[in-house]
Amino acid sequence: MAFWKLFWNKTKFLPINQDSNKYDCKKNSLLIQDFDYKNQKINIFLSKDKNIDLYELEELCDTVGWVRRPLKKVKIAIEHSFLTISLSYEKDNKKKLIAFARATSDNTFNATIWDVVVHPEFQGKGLGKILINEAIKQLRYADINTITLFADPQVLSFYKHLGFISDPDGVKGMFWYPH
Amino acid sequence: MAFWKLFWNKTKFLPINQDSNKYDCKKNSLLIQDFDYKNQKINIFLSKDKNIDLYELEELCDTVGWVRRPLKKVKIAIEHSFLTISLSYEKDNKKKLIAFARATSDNTFNATIWDVVVHPEFQGKGLGKILINEAIKQLRYADINTITLFADPQVLSFYKHLGFISDPDGVKGMFWYPH
Numbered sequence A, B: 001m002a003f004w005k006l007f008w009n010k011t012k013f014l015p016i017n018q019d020s021n022k023y024d025c026k027k028n029s030l031l032i033q034d035f036d037y038k039n040q041k042i043n044i045f046l047s048k049d050k051n052i053d054l055y056e057l058e059e060l061c062d063t064v065g066w067v068r069r070p071l072k073k074v075k076i077a078i079e080h081s082f083l084t085i086s087l088s089y090e091k092d093n094k095k096k097l098i099a100f101a102r103a104t105s106d107n108t109f110n111a112t113i114w115d116v117v118v119h120p121e122f123q124g125k126g127l128g129k130i131l132i133n134e135a136i137k138q139l140r141y142a143d144i145n146t147i148t149l150f151a152d153p154q155v156l157s158f159y160k161h162l163g164f165i166s167d168p169d170g171v172k173g174m175f176w177y178p179h
Helices: A018-022 A054-063 A071-079 A127-141 A153-161 B018-022 B054-063 B071-079 B127-141 B153-161
Strands: A003-009 A029-037 A040-047 A083-091 A094-105 A110-118 A146-151 A172-176 B003-009 B029-037 B040-047 B083-091 B094-105 B110-118 B146-151 B172-176
Touching (some): A054 A110, A094 A127, A094 B094, A110 A127, A127 A153, A146 A172, A172 B172, B029 B083, B040 B127, B054 B071, B054 B094, B094 B127, B110 B127, B146 B153, B146 B172
Antiparallel strands (some): A003 A029, A029 A040, A083 A094, A094 A110, A146 B172, B003 B029, B040 B083, B094 B110
């Protein structure tokens, strides 16, 4: 990771200042310039735009072995998420989605982060950390204090490093599935 | 519990049939007739109306010792919940809120149930079970398959009896709080 430019504006190449939370969420922000990928330098962008290519998102989910979901439902889920965060890189004027997360919320007290996915070729390079920290930042902007998620055993320590606590005071995450 | 009339229509006193999910959510449904309460018979109603008296809701939360929350935030939370369920009883033409639950959702895949509260004088009488089963029913109508919640240790067995599983396949509920 040659050069770290969290929230630089793509077009003006100026650091976004205290008004950063006012930036147009439809635009992509340059997140990392000259990221090393397969002996090349690529630029990685962050977007909160919900206008996501659903085929590309499902392709990304395929790379980590998730079960295919009906695109119609994926569309509804994105529309009704409080927040989506996408990371993509640009090469030869083409954008490629490499990481994604979304959160549902009551817009004020609680939020739950779902569908956290990083393309295997980009795992272990700090992008998951950026993704979750950005989600926390955006949820905190909205004055949401309780941020929750459900973590598979293999990612428990990842989330612990980011400040998440499992079963605080014996509170247990519980699931109900159709039966 | 003398007489069980789940989803009887209040005004017509007709059982709601297969079209029950089409009933006007603004109206109250008679849930239990002649419920024994302090040597009297009362009628208990169920409502999915989000137009809730916020003072009354916070009073109900007081009875179980919850920390007071800003009403402005409670209003936002209710507005942005996928579902609210209120139980109340009517006596001398006055309604009194006795139980409440709400759920956030992406409207298609996942939902999370929050703020489950039953007035202490009405606990242990099956109302909590009705509340949660009604939430499950409504979420299932919307084809939502994964229903989650975070349970305090003392209510773990209550939710287990309703079909909720804690930590399935080692999946852990995690929390992030401001620090």
